[in-house]
Amino acid sequence: EADIYQTPRYLVIGTGKKITLECSQTMGHDKMYWYQQDPGMELHLIHYSYGVNSTEKGDLSSESTVSRIRTEHFPLTLESARPSHTSQYLCASSGRISTEAFFGQGTRLTVV
Amino acid sequence: RKEVEQDPGPFNVPEGATVAFNCTYSNSASQSFFWYRQDCRKEPKLLMSVYSSGNEDGRFTAQLNRASQYISLLIRDSKLSDSATYLCVVNWRDMRFGAGTRLTVKP
Numbered sequence: 001e002a003d004i005y006q007t008p009r010y011l012v013i014g015t016g017k018k019i020t021l022e023c024s025q026t027m028g029h030d031k032m033y034w035y036q037q038d039p040g041m042e043l044h045l046i047h048y049s050y051g052v053n054s055t056e057k058g059d060l061s062s063e064s065t066v067s068r069i070r071t072e073h074f075p076l077t078l079e080s081a082r083p084s085h086t087s088q089y090l091c092a093s094s095g096r097i098s099t100e101a102f103f104g105q106g107t108r109l110t111v112v
Numbered sequence: 113r114k115e116v117e118q119d120p121g122p123f124n125v126p127e128g129a130t131v132a133f134n135c136t137y138s139n140s141a142s143q144s145f146f147w148y149r150q151d152c153r154k155e156p157k158l159l160m161s162v163y164s165s166g167n168e169d170g171r172f173t174a175q176l177n178r179a180s181q182y183i184s185l186l187i188r189d190s191k192l193s194d195s196a197t198y199l200c201v202v203n204w205r206d207m208r209f210g211a212g213t214r215l216t217v218k219p
Contacts, residue, residue, distance in 0.1 A: 033207060042211035043156070043199070058206070090155055094207065100146055101207045103155035 003027050006091050006104035013081055013111055021076045021107045023091030032074040033101065035090045036060060043090065049074055081111040113138055118200050118210035126218055129190050133213050135183040135200030145176055147185045148199040150212065156199055159185075190217045 004025040013019055023032065030051045035043040045058030049068040063085070064078050074093075078085055088108050092101040118135045125131050137145075145162040160167065162174040162183055173186040183200055195217045200210035 031206075035209070039153075043209045045206060045208065048206045056206070092207065094203075099144075100158045100161065101201075101203075103157070106155055 004091065004093055004102050004104045006089075006107050008107060009105060010108045011110070013109070015080075015082055015111055017081050019078050019081055019109070021089055021091075021109070023074045023076070023104055024072050025074075025093040025102070026072060027093060027095070027102070028071065029093035029095050029102075030071070031094045031101075032068065033092045033094075034058075034064075034066060034074070034076050035092065036062070037088045037090060037106075039088070047076065081109075083111045085109060085111050114211075115139055115208045116200055116202050116210040118198075119213050120211075121213035121215070123213060123215045124218060125190055125215070127190060127192060129217070130186065130188050131190055131215060132187075133185045133198055133200070133215075135185075135210055137181050137183070137200075137202045137208075139202065139204055140178075140181060142181075142202045142204045144203040145183050146201040146203070147172075147174055147183075148201055148209070150197045150199055152196075156209070159198070187215075190215075192217050192219065 007022045034047040037043045044060035046062040047066040090106045091104045094101040147159040148156040149159045150156040162176045166175045171188045175184045197212040197214045199212045
């Protein structure tokens with residue numbers, strides 16, 4: 001089992017609220033990623049990080065932000081949730097470039 | 113053009129069939145390659161890495177052709193439990209996933 005954890009697993013929240021999705025890994029991986037995936041659809045990379053104090057935007061235009069203050073922690077924040085943010089958010093981490101990515105179990109977000 | 117493109121599928125095959133998935137990638141600087149499996153409403157999990165020399169893991173064989181920027185996955189003697197979505201993944205500066213090919217194996 002991969003040591004990467006996401007909380008909460010499920011979240012239902014009202015429009016306009018600020019939310020932070022948590023992701024932590026205990027594998028000492030430098031690289032971490034956030035993906036967004038709608039049911040039955042493909043994964044879209046929204047943010048990634050090479051290490052502490054490094055963050056990059058992915059392909060999908062996202063109104064979210066991330067931070068990487070500690071190696072093990074890569075939280076994703078939505079300042080003002082909207083129904084269009086309803087989706088599954090998957091966090092992943094990987095070590096050196098040739099190693100695979102390990103995924104957390106995901107956060108299913110519903111904005112009402 | 114997408115960085116990683118896969119057969120659109122879906123593939124519906126009988127048990128025992130051999131099925132092949134194809135994938136192409138656009139970034140020639142890509143350094144590592146993988147096949148992942150994703151079950152319905154679950155997170156993706158590594159199926160196997162893909163090496164230039166080709167590699168096999170039981171009923172699964174993966175091939176990489178760097179010159180053509182092409183990756184393949186062959187599943188022999190398919191089982192009902194192989195039903196899932198198969199994702200081609202290419203790694204350079206970040207991990208890029210293909211859209212996935214859905215496989216359904218029927219009795």
